Amino acid sequence: MSALGDDLRPGTDWARAPERSNILALRFICWMALRCGRPLTRLILHPITLYFLLFSPTPRRHVRRYLTRSIGPKAGWRDGYRLLHNFASTVLDRVYFLRGHMSLFDVQVQGGLAVEADVRAGRGAFLVGAHIGSFEALSACRQQAEEPVDLRLAMLMYPDNARRINAVLEAISLPEYRPHIIALGRPAAMLELRDWLNSGRMAGMLGDRTLAVGEDDGGQRGNRVQIDFLGQPAWFNDGPFRLAELLRRPAVFMAGLYLGGNRYRVVFEPLADFSAPAVESGATVPGAPPPRRARGLDPAERERRIREALEAYVRRLEDLCRANPHNWFNFHDFWLEDSPRA
Secondary structure, eight states: OOOOOOOOOTTOOGGGOOOOOOHHHHHHHHHHHHHHOHHHHGGGHHHHHHHHHHHOHHHHHHHHHHHHHHTOTTOOHHHHHHHHHHHHHHHHHHHHHHTTOGGGOEEEEESHHHHHHHHHTTOOEEEEEOSBBOSGGGGGHHHHOSSOOOOOEEEEEOGGGGHHHHHHHHHHSOGGGSOEEEETTSTTHHHHHHHHHHTTOEEEEEOSOOOOTTSOOTTOOOOEEEEEETTEEEEEEOHHHHHHHHTTOEEEEEEEEEEETTEEEEEEEEEEEOOOOEEEOOOSSTTSOOOEEEOOOOHHHHHHHHHHHHHHHHHHHHHHHHHSGGGBOOOSOTTOSSSTTO
């Protein structure tokens, strides 16, 4: 059901990790979800969760480390089981979100009006998320919009890391709910992102993983930055914010938190506004204020703003992990404790 990844040798890069999923099982679960309904299908999530808890020792070790930092020393097997079950629940719910079955869910949206305003104005919205909760829960926002609005989403991602599960979900999804994929690591990714945003649509990127030292950054053109996260230094990539700065877009934090049962809360929060600064130029209309033209920032100022945006992102992610510790689905060596490069 999931794509936790095989047990990796120390230092293996997550982007190259093969997904651990059985294509026949995936198809069966999708068939059951659509034929038998959500309540009945959810019953099989318990044996699936138990299987991965027992037979995936490397992800289990990483989960234990994370929960100890987000919850404290009292975190135990029950917390690990709950986190894996939440993950399985969100993967199952992707089937229903991609089929447009929004009536099955109770979704609260916080801070969505500002994003809607950007979309309506044709500016688009650049969202920076994390492996927390469900990104597909964002599709419920279009159902709650006061007026019809095009909230189609493009997702910047490494598609090879979960090719099988994405292929199965794409086969059963409806076109209007299927996110458009902009593949990182392709030369035209940034141009495609620019055109997508210029058409007044949303684009999202997950910012809580970074590649190993010496690996291609897939077009992010970012730097690895070490920032304290849950009490331990961790590496983050500032590529999403360099993209936002290069495209002169506000960066908005987004998370679709899973609250248990059929409840989700989608949160939008501004992180940084990289809209172009301006300087005055000659007036063209007598008596009118002079027009303004864009001007590039001083390089040092630009680096400072990018660093502040990344730090704000990490602080917000840390707050959510402490408040909702069973929602962060990062099953890799995030702190590089198993890596010889640590």
